[in-house]
Amino acid sequence: MLPDMGSPLGDFIRAKRDSIQPEALGLPERGRRRSPGLRRQDLAARAGVSVEYLTRIEQGRDRNPSPPVVHAIADALSLDVPERAHLRYLAKISGGECAGHTRPEPPPRQVRPALLETLRLLEPGVAVVANRLGDVLAHTDGFAAVMADSGLLEAAEPNLTRYVFTDPRAREFFADWDAVADEQAFDLWLGPTVANSEWLSSELAPVAGPEFTRRLNLHQVPARGPLRLAHPQAGPLAFDREVLETADGSQQLVVFLPADEATEQALAQLSRGRDRDRDRARVRTLRAV
Template sequence: MGSPLGDFVRAKRDSVQPESLGLPERGRRRSPGLRRSDLAARAGISVEYLTRIEQGRDRNPSVAVVNALADALSLDRAERGHLRYLAKITGGECVAHARPEPLSRDVRPSVLETLRLLEPGIAMVTNRLGDVLAHTSAFEAVASGSGLLDADAPNLTRYVFTDPRARSFFADWDAVADEQAFDLWHAPSVESSEWFSTELAPAAGTEFTRRLNRHVVPARGDLRLHHPSGCGLRLTRETLELSSDAQQLVVLLPADEETAQAVDGLRGRPRGRLRVIS
């Protein structure tokens, strides 16, 4: 049985080309990427110890070892943060949990007031599971016709992986799918992430499970949408972490003049007020 930490280290090792680290070419290999012996040498640990980490048999590497692996793999800042997070949860869980209580869908009044002040901007409150908890009327206009908000309790992750309309709504569906799968690792709790992943996997299939276990740290560029009305939208995302609530306030800003004009047109359609989803 593996572990999230071991899966990530192995995936990164497979993705690194030896020549990118200044290592000599050693002929054809059966598998791509960096040899386990080369990574162990760069990190200053034994091959046996690295094997135990990758296979999930050692779940409590020291901070020094985690940092050494990050250096040896030349991880960027985001990847280093993810490696440290996986080391933390791998050492404290990796056992089966009972189904947890449903997450609270409550949004604090002060956050709702902030959302009201953002009207007529495009904004929503969500969490790492993808639950859309509240949104502005402009967000509803942008999402209109896509199916994203059709459910009584809309969830972006479930929509991306199970609704066929998502593949046409998101111009860069692959990137969005990677983001939603990655964010489950940083869900409000390990238990809630495991429960949600287990519930979603049968409906979402291999597209979901494969992305979840790849541990690809997403770049999160502009969000490009193909609105059902026919217009194309390019939106810049700004995210405010509401850490005490395990929620995020996401604001979407038009990235170009064409998008700004298109959003103005969508806002002109009949729409409701700020919506809170309980």
């Protein structure tokens, strides 16, 4: 019988396992060993897979681990962002998650005219049209006023889930960051399509790391209490959220309602400040002409 030829993916996992001392991961020292590093059974336990399955991957006998397994192994090895990207690339060339099919595409960003008109009628309220992946598809000026200093709307195609897990400003802006992160990860399971959810999950997992993948696999329904913001200008804000689903379930209209009088007053000040900025911009334009 011919010996297993291995694979780049298996070789990398084995090399990383051999380079890790159990103590670095909080595991007990097990005395002298024939080989250095982390034992295969310890890595399998941390990744939530069987020793037999991990052995097949390392030996190249299983070249098609699923994306969740690849992400779980990355978490178990405590890989950094470049190492995670490399692990996914090796899974691809070894015949894994991306081989043999077209990469899933993000969902369409078009918003129906009726929804856009609804947003217009909600001005100067705080409202947004989004999907379960966190794509910000359209919003009121009131929403822009609240989010202006957060960094969320700086992206060409803003996405709340990506912002929460990859932008350090999100941890300061959201007073209950952990709860918001739980919501965004859970909602990926409810995305417009399975392919859309897989697309964003595969995009985020290498850069967001365990904070994302752990939450993604919890399958715990979030409580969705009031949304509390630590606004850099207006101070603490609190909103109740009213969520209206579109007929096909692919998009949502989310209306943010002030949860207390202080928030209502702060919103009025933000709205007045935005009107003043518009007036100044209009004057500058007229003078330039």
